[in-house]
Every structure is written in structure tokens, then in C-alpha cells.
Amino acid sequence: MSLEFSATLAQRDFDADLEIRSGERVAILGHNGSGKSTLLSILAGSLRPDRGRAVLDGRVLFDLSPRRHRWLPPHARGIALLAQDALLFPHLNVIDNVAFGPKVAGRSTAQARASAARWLDEVGAAEFSDRRPSQLSGGQAQRVAIARALAAEPDLLLLDEPMAALDVAVAPLLRRVLGQLLAERATMIVTHDLLDALLLSERIVVLEQGKVAESGPTEEVLRHPRTRFTARIAGLNLVRGSYHANAVVDGDGLKIQGSVKEGAALGQGEPAAAVFSPAAVSIFLDLPGGSPRNNLSVTIAELEPLGDLVRVRSEDAAGHFLSADVTLGSVSELDLYPGRVVTYSIKASAVTIYPT
Numbered sequence: 589m590s591l592e593f594s595a596t597l598a599q600r601d602f603d604a605d606l607e608i609r610s611g612e613r614v615a616i617l618g619h620n621g622s623g624k625s626t627l628l629s630i631l632a633g634s635l636r637p638d639r640g641r642a643v644l645d646g647r648v649l650f651d652l653s654p655r656r657h658r659w660l661p662p663h664a665r666g667i668a669l670l671a672q673d674a675l676l677f678p679h680l681n682v683i684d685n686v687a688f689g690p691k692v693a694g695r696s697t698a699q700a701r702a703s704a705a706r707w708l709d710e711v712g713a714a715e716f717s718d719r720r721p722s723q724l725s726g727g728q729a730q731r732v733a734i735a736r737a738l739a740a741e742p743d744l745l746l747l748d749e750p751m752a753a754l755d756v757a758v759a760p761l762l763r764r765v766l767g768q769l770l771a772e773r774a775t776m777i778v779t780h781d782l783l784d785a786l787l788l789s790e791r792i793v794v795l796e797q798g799k800v801a802e803s804g805p806t807e808e809v810l811r812h813p814r815t816r817f818t819a820r821i822a823g824l825n826l827v828r829g830s831y832h833a834n835a836v837v838d839g840d841g842l843k844i845q846g847s848v849k850e851g852a853a854l855g856q857g858e859p860a861a862a863v864f865s866p867a868a869v870s871i872f873l874d875l876p877g878g879s880p881r882n883n884l885s886v887t888i889a890e891l892e893p894l895g896d897l898v899r900v901r902s903e904d905a906a907g908h909f910l911s912a913d914v915t916l917g918s919v920s921e922l923d924l925y926p927g928r929v930v931t932y933s934i935k936a937s938a939v940t941i942y943p944t
């Protein structure tokens with residue numbers, strides 16, 4: 589996906605410029621009221637800015653510069669928006685809700701319904717085909733909304749906190765459905781969940797007061813975070829690999845044991861990420877014994893003061909960067925300094941494993 593976007597909307601104090609050159613999945617982060625939904629609504633065509641221009645994969649979506657005036661209506665943009673609430677048409681049954689997009693795109697009723705049936709099956713909602721939206725639970729309605737968005741075969745799918753309105757019991761299932769359906773698909777996802785942002789995106793955009801505060805490839809942004817938002821995720825340790833018996837093993841043979849996030853399901857060999865906080869890492873000069881632990885030999889690269897704590901950034905032999913937060917007291921007690929080889933020790937119970 590490539591996107592050039594600039595738009596001003598004075599009424600919402602929104603004035604954002606954005607350029608995305610590659611990467612299929614973009615996460616939009618920012619505090620409440622920072623303009624995330626405004627950005628998505630302008631892209632989807634449901635909100636018109638005072639001025640601006642947007643080009644998606646070489647197609648002009650709108651150009652409101654003084655001499656030109658171009659504004660593609662929402663249905664002609666090849667963009668689908670999945671909002672926090674399912675927003676299904678109340679007077680249509682489930683299958684006709686999902687068939688709506690293909691019909692508007694010019695398919696016959698039979699073709700549109702066949703495509704709708706396939707997508708309902710994909711999201712595990714085929715059994716609700718004949719129900720009205722009022723006869724669905726929140727999680728069921730959101731699954732139907734996902735099917736409806738995908739049945740329109742959009743070039744770009746916008747997701748505005750699709751999990752926010754659901755209770756915690758349903759969210760993991762839906763996250764898994766989304767994770768599978770969204771792999772390799774051009775998406776922009778608004779999320780407050782920093783881990784979702786990390787796991788579901790190749791690029792991150794941070795909005796602050798209607799402006800783009802930070803934008804770039806996820807790994808790069810995390811290496812040099814410039815906002816509080818990204819600094820918070822930058823501290824997390826993340827090892828991507830595949831799942832084997834309560835552990836994630838990566839291509840370099842690094843193995844991190846942990847427990848699979850509640851509600852998630854992982855089969856042997858499936859892609860997964862092990863995540864742990866720097867606070868969960870203890871540093872030893874010798875190999876510790878005791879409860880089941882991950883022990884990693886690393887070389888300290890730098891020590892960064894962080895209030896009362898010190899963030900110790902280290903690298904292992906295969907080049908994994910891992911952080912540990914320790915007290916000032918331990919830094920002097922253990923005599924930690926850049927270049928020193930130490931053991932990072934992380935209890936398996938402090939490591940969460942996520943499907944990716």
C-alpha cells in the first residue's frame with residue numbers, strides 16, 4: 589500500500605500530513621481525541637475536510653486544493669471501514685447485510701449472496717445468515733461486520749478499534765479471526781492496545797492533537813521512539829518465532845518459555861511472539877537455579893537512567909536486543925557496565941505468548 593494524505597479540518601483541530609510508502613498494515617495510535625477516527629472518516633469519505641489531498645496506490649481519493657475539486661464518494665474509494673460498533677443495516681437480515689457491498693459493486697443478487705455466504709463461513713457466522721441484527725450478540729454482530737467489510741473486497745480496510753465494544757471473553761476469538769483474515773491485507777487499524785499495534789503492523793503512526801507526531805516502520809520507531817506512546821511499547825521485549833510446547837523459538841534458536849495468552853489458541857509450529865516487560869528480567873552474574881526460568885547470556889550495550897530505575901539494554905550472540913529494568917542499587921552491586929557479559933533471567937510465568 590502507498591498513501592499520500594494531507595487534510596485540514598478546522599472544526600476538529602485536525603491538520604495532518606502522512607506519507608506511507610510501503611507496508612501493508614499500519615497501526616494508528618494516539619490519546620483520546622487525537623484525531624484517529626477523524627483520519628479514518630476522511631479516508632473513508634464519510635467526513636469532508638476543509639482542504640487536502642489523498643492518493644491511495646496512485647488513485648486520487650480527493651483533491652480539495654483551491655483550483656481543483658475532486659471528491660470520490662465513499663462507495664467509489666475501494667475502502668471499507670469497520671467501526672467500533674457493527675453498524676449493520678437493521679432492516680436487512682445478516683446475509684443481505686453482507687451481500688450489500690458486492691451488489692453495490694454491480695454483482696447480480698445470486699453472485700452477491702454466494703460471496704456473502706462464503707465470507708460468513710470464513711468468520712464462523714454462517715449459522716446466523718437469516719437473523720436480523722437485533723437478534724445477534726455484540727460479538728456475533730462484529731463478526732458479521734467483518735464479513736461485510738471483506739465481502740466488498742476493499743483495496744484498503746480501515747479498522748477503528750474493532751474490539752473495543754466487546755467484552756473480554758469474546759475479544760480473543762475475534763482477534764484470532766481478524767489476525768488470520770488480515771494477514772498480508774492492506775489495513776489501517778486504530779488501537780489503544782499497544783501490543784495489537786506491535787503485532788499487527790509494519791508501520792506505526794502516532795497522532796497528537798490532530799497532527800502526526802510520529803510515523804515510520806514499526807521496528808525503526810521502536811528503536812528511536814519520540815513520543816510517550818512509542819516509548820512505552822519500545823520498552824517491551826518481543827521475540828518472534830514459532831510456537832513449540834509452551835515456548836517461542838526463533839530462527840536463531842533463541843527459545844523463550846512462557847504461557848499462551850488467555851483465550852488464544854496456538855498449534856505446534858504456528859507463528860507466535862513471546863512478550864515480556866523489562867521489569868520481569870533479573871540480572872545475574874552466574875547462572876541462577878530455582879523455578880522454571882529462561883536464562884540468556886547477553887552483553888550489556890547501554891545503561892539508561894529511567895527515574896529510580898536503570899534500563900539495561902543488551903544484545904545476545906545472535907543480535908537480539910533485550911531490555912531489563914533494575915534498581916540503581918543493583919547496578920552498583922552487580923557492577924554493571926557496557927561490554928560486561930551477564931545472564932538475563934526471566935520467569936516463564938512472566939512471559940506471555942501471542943499468536944501472530
Ligand SMILES: Nc1ncnc2c1ncn2[C@@H]1O[C@H](COP(=O)(O)OP(=O)(O)OP(=O)(O)O)[C@@H](O)[C@H]1O
Nearest residue numbers: 599600601618619620621622623624625626627795
Ligand atoms: N462529530 C463530531 N463533531 C465535532 N467534533 C468532533 C466530532 N467527533 C469528534 N470531534 C472532535 O474532533 C477531535 C478528534 O476526535 P476523534 O474522534 O477523531 O479522536 P480519536 O483519536 O478517534 O479519539 P478516541 O480515541 O476517543 O476515539 C476531538 O477534539 C473531538 O472532540
